[in-house]
Amino acid sequence: MAAPLPKKCVELGFVENSEEFLLRSRFFPSKLGGRPAWLSLESIPTTEQLSCVECMKPTIFLLQVYSPCTLKLETFHRTLFIFVCSNPDCCKTNSNKNLHVFRSQLPRENKFYSSDPSPEIEVQNEVDASLFNKLCVVCGCLGLKTCSKCHNVNYCSKEHQTVHWKSGHKVGCNLSKEADVSTKEVKFDCLFPEMELVTEPENNESEKDCVEKTDEEKMKEYDEFLKKENVSQTCGEMSEAELQKMASKESENDKQLRRFKKRISQEPEQVLRYDKGGEPLWIASDPKPEVIPDCKCGAKRQFEFQVLPHLLSFMNVDKLGASIDWGTLCVYTCSENCSIGNTYSREYIFKQDVV
Ligand SMILES: [Zn+2]
Ligand SMILES: [Zn+2]
Ligand SMILES: [Zn+2]
Ligand SMILES: [Zn+2]
Incomplete structure (x- = not known):
């Protein structure tokens, strides 16, 4: 007798430690923190596109989710990137102004990567966005400013130049490019710890919501x-x-918070829920987005995944002094996965908090 077809279920995301080199672009990772492993290696978002709407300073890479879509050739590879401002003052209740989300996608045959999976070995020269762009030595985003003394390093902003100066370039600036260890792979405190995101299907035994109260x-x-x-x-x-x-x-x-907690408690370590075309698991009954803005191509956006508050515990946000936080972050993307070539297209993110 044939087994019943499994119901379409939610994919849960968990944080795991990984070899660093496996989180680079050629492995198409889903990951938290560190620098973005850009998918398209050119036309990465500009400093202006990534600046916080509240304070105008650069946002920091939060996470990326690799979610290819087999319905189209050009979405053979597809990754969504979230950025967040690390300044707690910019984190306002139910406001998405300290957040950005971008979509990048590529066909299997593309100018950056081999069409076959990359062998899992460490290499000297990674294929990454630095081959096509000047990258900020701190955050790995576009860095069009250059150190005016040594001309060896690039920055996205004055803020990150200061970070770099304090973390060793003050000395390294006077040395040769090779001797300046401050430009080698340094872990900067202003970035979130780098970890892999792995997914597995939710084993949801009780679809039913909480029993109505008498x-x-x-x-x-x-x-x-x-x-x-x-x-x-x-x-x-x-x-x-x-x-x-x-x-x-x-x-x-x-009631909604109770529903949320009950569902999450089945897998309390989950940090992300992926349910393309489904509904977010809201943490509060309100506010929910009244209108999801359409994609610039004109197509509707649909819910794709949400980030849960448990992710914050992996981000060392307390180190930042006060703390950024959220109830849940819901990402909505173009339902048509419209053509964007090698560019990055902005998608929509909604932040819901528990007040
Ligand atoms: Zn800000
Ligand atoms: Zn930077
Ligand atoms: Zn310098
Ligand atoms: Zn679109």
Whole structure:
């Protein structure tokens, strides 16, 4: 007897340590932190495209997800890249202004990589974006500024020039290019730790949402809400109906958070949920995006994956002083995977927080 066809399920992403060289461009990795392993090695996003909308400083590479699509020749390889501003002040509730997401895709036959998988051995000269662009020695993004003293190193911004200066170029600048160790593969504190993202299907035993609460439970919750908020005294102006509305709103968010936690608790180490064309697992009932902006090609965007708050625990964000965070980050991409050649196309990201 044939086994029943498996239901389309969500792919979960987990963080794992990996050999560093396996996270370079030619292996088409999904990964967190370090420098981006650019897919298309030319036409990478400009410094302006990657600057934080809040503070105008450069955002930092957060993660990339390799998600090829076999329906089209030109999406044989396909990777999505997320960048985030590491300044906690730019991290505002339910605002995506400190975030960017870009799509890159290539056919199997392309000008950068062999059409066959790369052998898993370390090589001296990696095929990477530095062959086609000047890259910032710190963050690995486009670096069109040059150290005016030695002319040996490039930067995306004044900020990263300062980072580099303090982390050794102050000495290295006076040395030859070969002797300047500050330009070799240095791990900069301003980048997130580099780790591989691996996926496996979710084994979801209980698709069902939490059981609806009884009226009695709802009433009890409402009473507790009133007590907690001291509503009867402070909201004297509010009508009974308004109070009811507030209470039910509160419990909608609670309910959603409970659903979220219940589903996540089956695999608590998950950091990412991939469910192209599906629905995000919201962490709160509200806000959800009212309109997802269409792709610049005119096609609708669809949900593709979401990043979970557990990822933050791998990012050493406390090191940054205060902390950036999110409830969940939902990425929406062009449903047509429209042609973009070797360029990078902006997609849409929505940040939902638990208030
Ligand atoms: Zn910022
Ligand atoms: Zn930089
Ligand atoms: Zn220099
Ligand atoms: Zn499009």
